Amino acid sequence: MPYDPSDARSALPGATATATPTGPGAAADHVKFYALPPVVTDGGTRTWYGRSQHLVIGYTDLAGETGFPLPGDSGEHADECAVLMPERSTTAFVTIGGETTEVPGCTLTFIPARAGTVRLSGSGRVITIFTARTAPPQARAANEESYERPHPAVAPLAAWPEPVGGPRLRTYDLDVPGLAEPPFRLFRCSTFMVNYIHPRTGPRDTTRMSPHFHDDFEQCSLVLEGDYVHHLRWPWTTDLSEWRADEHEPVGSPSLTIIPPPALHTSQATGEGVNHLIDIFSPPRMDFSKMDGWVLNAADYPMPEQPESGEAR
Template identity: 40%
Template sequence: MYGRNDLRATLAPKSGKPAPTAFKRASYAAFYDTPPQQETASARTWLARGQTLIVAYSEVQPGAVFERRGQVDEYAVVLTEDGVEVEIEIPEGTVTASDKSIAFVPPGDSKVTVVKGGRILRLFTVRSEDLAAQCSNADAYAEPDPNVAPFEAWPDPVGERKVRVYSGNVAPEQGRFGRIYRGSTIMVNFGDGRVGPRAADNLSPHHHDDFEQYSIALDGDYIHHLRWPWISDSTQWIDDDHERIAAPSLAVIPPPSTHTSQGVSEGLNRLLDTFCPPRFDFSAKPGWVLNADDYPMPQPKDEAQ
């Protein structure tokens, strides 16, 4: 159950999912405590993945360049803090993203050039096989998670082919959960975080039936609490997990584990949560997805046929 005043308690429950017969463990990547998978004079990049998503976390200086040729599907560039600036070029033109923001980059050729340094994230589906092979935890996904639904992209954006940039500094609004943006492949929720430890009597344990949650710790120190259900086959039971990991790091939280993340640092604790593909339940809440007019939801299957 969610904690006090947690708006996610208003989400409609999902039903009809067959009971699981086996589980996958969570996967963690401590970027602060491992060497980067890619390194140049102006950028250090760590790569980790889940079943559907690749997270590329980079510490960059001005002049760093990230180029994709023949990119298979849309990806996201996330500037996690103010003061960072990049130029994103595709054949149709160049746009600038600055301060806390997210850009959705269409498939094909693209180039990201850092103007003002800091930290950036690039988020790809695992269809980018060259990046998937470089991930620090690639071996963990040699066997797929039986509880994750097959990846299906959502519809293309409305209008012309271009890079779409959105600010992550939108003011909070009563009744709206976070600052949520979706593309055709990825959804991101910007959180403000909180200063000081999260109260132990106000956590928000919950589960997802058939999709992963990618919790990217940007600041602070976290304990990720996970519990898997018991099923009739006790050989598939998994012990509770209470993984303590600092920032920057990634936690890939598998379904249907009950989970909650507890910031424990005395300073700022801040997570960015992402999902691949976008979440239906968040998307169904009026006003929660800030760019919903640009990225339509899929038609129900019975209407699409």
């Protein structure tokens, strides 16, 4: 579907393409953390988890101190994980190989696949991101049963090249300019991409919605603040029994919605106050990555080699 001409995504290749149904689409998952008991409680700190096919995402309401072990290198997969702290009132202490690094709030940190620990201190919100194949035991997703069987429309996860200079702790300030419209701040590692969208105040302009779809990857939309409605429409196949009704799902915060391919979707901020939603994709989005200047840490994380023009794809 086309974007509004003022939306930078209107320049993406295939932005006006139409989804080609390949079979029954998976249902969306709306994991409303605010309506669920926490998976982990540590004093006044509470943590919930939700997942997509390739990711396990944690939301922690931090009050004091808590910690968790790092998954390390499984041998088969050496996937990074991440800690995202939207507020300066939180601090992370990451210990790897006996060396501890203090990480301030208002940052996104990619952590290499090494044995170690993360200790969180302060008060505020902390988001943790693991790949599903290396997530630690405590990361039990509320929607785990949705992935008892892999979703066939989602492509397998293949890691992108190692970062320049090899695996190490990398921290990025979130208080930086990104795109103007939409207000994206994009960061990637070798297995996933975080779009830390600027928060907005008040409801979204309903004359400037952005319905679109993804061919073969899920979108993980994490609502940090405010209220939204997720609008979803699945393409019809030739088999009537596979059709799904449209969804217009209201969610509050915090919540995690997993949007499956190839569902047409857009999210509408409805709260009168601050509304803040961020998106996480695995693997990193190639279309965003190809756009010059969009990914703020692109110099650290190379893209896979692309075929020369005219070669088979």
